Amino acid sequence: MADIIAFDEVWGKPHDPAGRPELTDLAGWIADTPASELQRRQQAAEAAFRQLGITFAVYGEEEAAERIIPFDIVPRIFTAPEWRQLSEGLVQRVEAINAFLTDVYGPQRILKEGIVPAELILANPQFRGFLHGTVPPHGIFAHICGIDLVRTGPTDFFVLEDNARTPSGVSYMLENREAMLRLCPELFQRYPVCPVDRYPDSLRETMQSVAPRRGDMPVCVLLTPGHFNSAFYEHSFLADSMGIELVEAADLEVDDDVVWMRTIEGRVRVDVIYRRIDDDYIDPIAFRPDSLLGVPGLIAAYMAGNVALVNAPGTGIADDKAIYSYMPEIVRFYSGDEAKLPNVETYRCREPQALQYTLDNLEKLVVKLVDGSGGYGMLVGPTATKAQVAEFRAALVAEPHRYIAQPTLALSTVPTLTEAGVAPRHVDFRPFCLTGTHGVTIVPGGLTRVALREGSLVVNSSQGGGTKDSLILADAPMTQSMSGMTQSMGAGLTQAMVGMVQSLGEPR
C-alpha cells in the first residue's frame, strides 16, 4: 500500500509535521509529548478498560474469548465547520433512510417509479414481506443509525456503509472520552470540545418519544442476547446509563399481543424495546424457529401496535449493501436534493458490465459480500494474496449477485501511537444518529476506528482494528463558556483537595 499516499488529518498532504493550519495545536502536542509518556497513558487507559470489563468476544477464538479493543491515545479532531458539513449530510441521509423504509413497507412509490428495481427489494431476504402494511409506532423505523464515513481529503467525506439494524460501538465513544478527559486533560484546555455524555439521555428521550401508549412514564428496556454476546458490555453499559432494565428474552412474555416483563413484584407492561438481537432471532414464531434468544409473539405485539421496537424489524433492507449503491437516488427521491454526503463509487456485480469490470480490475478493487459484515467476506485487492484474489474471482463468477466492488480509497490517516513512535494509520468514523418524534439528534462525536497495522485499510475490531476518541470542536462562542467552566471546576477541585490533605496531615 506504500504507493497510496493518503491525506493525513493532522499532518495534511503533503506531509507537514507542523500540522494543518487548523490543528497545529494537536500536532504540537503530539510532537511535544514523549512517546514513552503517550505509551504510559495508553496503558493506563487500557488497564482501566480491562478492569471495567469493556471486552468483546471474537467469534471462533476460544482463548481470546475476552479481549479489549486496543485504544489509541492520540485523538482525532473534527473542526466545527467539518462537523457542520457532516451533520447536515447525516440528517439528510437518515431522514432518507426512514422515508425509504416507510415507503417500501407502505405505498412502494420508489419501486413503482422505477428508481430502485422492484425485484432487488421484494426478493431480498432483508425485506420482510409480511410486515408490508405495518406502520411502526409514530412511523419511525430506524431510530438508531450508525453511518460509516471515510475521508480522502480536507472536505472529501464519503459514506462507506449505512447501519440501520443494531449498530454497535457507541459505548466506545463514551468510554474513550472518559479516558481522554482523565489522561490528557491538557488537550481539553487547548480545544473547546463538545461533550458526548448526553448520548444516553438522548437515546432514552428518543425511546420514550416513540412509546405507543400515551402516559407519563413509558417503560423502556434493552433486550440483550445475554452475557456471552460480544457486545454485552455495551448493552449493560447503555442500560445502566439510561437507567432502564437490561432484559433477556426469558424476562419477557407476550400475552394477548402485549409485552410484559417478569419482576419480583409481578409483571410490568413494556412499551419500548431497544433490542440488540437481530431480526432473525428476535421471535421464533415470526423468524427462525430454532432461536432461543427470541421472545415468542413479540412481532405480533409489534404489528398490533402495542410495543415499539428500536429499531423496527425489517430495517435491514435499508442498509443492505446491494441497496447502498442506490442511496444517492434514494436521497434525491425523498429529499428532492442531491446527497450532501456522497457514496463511494460502487459496481453492482449483479450487472454484467460491472461484473466484467470487477473481474478485470480485481487487484485494484475492494470486493464485499452484500450480506457480510465485520470485515468478513471482503477482499482488499491491492493487499490481497494471489490465492485470495483467485478465490474471490471464482466466487464472483459463481454468484455475482452476492457481491459489490468499490475502488480502493486512499482513506485518510491520523497520527497513531505505534511501536516505532507516532505514525499515520488509516481510520474511518461512525457517528450515531437518533431519530425520534422530535426529529434527528446527532450527539457530536462518534466511533473512530483505526487500522493499527501499517498500510492496512481494514478497521474492524475483529480484524485487529483499534479505536480513538473523536473530538468535535465547538464553535467560538462555546469556547469561552466551556473554558470558563473548566477553570472554575479546576480551581474548586484543587482547593477542596488541598484542604483534605491538610486536615489529614494535622495530627502529625
Added chain:
Amino acid sequence: MLSRTAAHLYWIGRYVERAEFTARLIEATIRLDALSARPAGESAWESALLVAAAESGFVATGEERTPANVGRYLTLSADNPSSIRSCLDGARSNAKSVRTALTRDAWEAINRSWLNLRGMNAAAGPQEWMQLIEALKAETRGFEGAVHRMLRNESHAFIELGAAVERGDNTARLLDVKYHLLLPEGEQVGGLIDRDQWTTILHTVSAVTAYRWLYRDTLRPWLVAELLLTRGEMPRSLAASAHEVVQQLSFIGRITGMQGEADRLARQRQTTLARASIEEIFAGGLHEWLTGYIVENSRIDRAIGAQFRFA
C-alpha cells in the same frame, strides 16, 4: 427488580457459599487424612464425597477412590456440579449477567477467585489445593465484606438469602454424614469417640474455638450436634440460617409489599427450630430429623423461586 436479576443474585450467594464450604471440607479432610492412621484416612475422603453429595457422580467417573482422585474431583472437576471450580464458574457467570447490580469489590472478589482457579494445574496435589483453599477463603471473606458494604436493597437481600439457604443445607449434610459414620446405630452415645473426626466437623464450619467458648468441655458428639443445630449464636448453625432466611424474606417483602409461600414456610421452620431441643431430636433419630430438614430446605428454595418468578 427483574426476576432474572433476583435469581442471578440468589445463585451468586449460593455458589459462593458452596465453594467456600467445599473448600473447608477439603481442608478438614486433608487434615484428618494426615492425622489418622490408615485406613481411616481413606474413609475420610469417602465421607467427604458423601457430604458434598458427590458420591454417585464420582462413582460414575470410574476412577479409583484415592485421595488424589477424590480431592481433584472435589476441587477441579468440571463434571462435578459442586466442585470448587463449578461453583466459581457458576458464581462468576451469574455475576457477569448482573454486573451492574453488584459493587465493583464484590465482582472483583469473585473474578479473582475464578482467575486463580483457572491458573491451577490439573495434576496439582494437596500442597497446591491448600494454597488454593487459603486463597479462596481470603477471597470469599473479601466477597462477604464487599456484600456487607453494599446498599441494603433487594440486591443485597437476594445474595444473603441464597447464602443462607445454601449454608443450612451444607451444615445439615455435614452433620448427617459425619454423625452417621461416627456413631453407627446401637453405639452408645457418650462412648469412646474419635476426637480427630469430631474436630474435623468443627473445622469445616470454622467452629473449633466457638465450641470451647460455649461449652468449656471436651468434645461431646451431642454438644457438637446441638451447636450446629439449635444455637442461634453460631452463624453456620441451622437455627442461624433459618433465622437469616426469614429476615431476608421479610426485608424483600417490605420493599415489594408482597409476601408469600416462601415467607410462610421459612417462618414455620424457624418456629420449629426454636422449640426443638437436642434431646427430642436424638429421641426421634438425628438422621431422620436432618433428612427432614434438607427436604424442607429445598422446599423453601423452590418456594422462593416460585414466589419471585425465577424461572
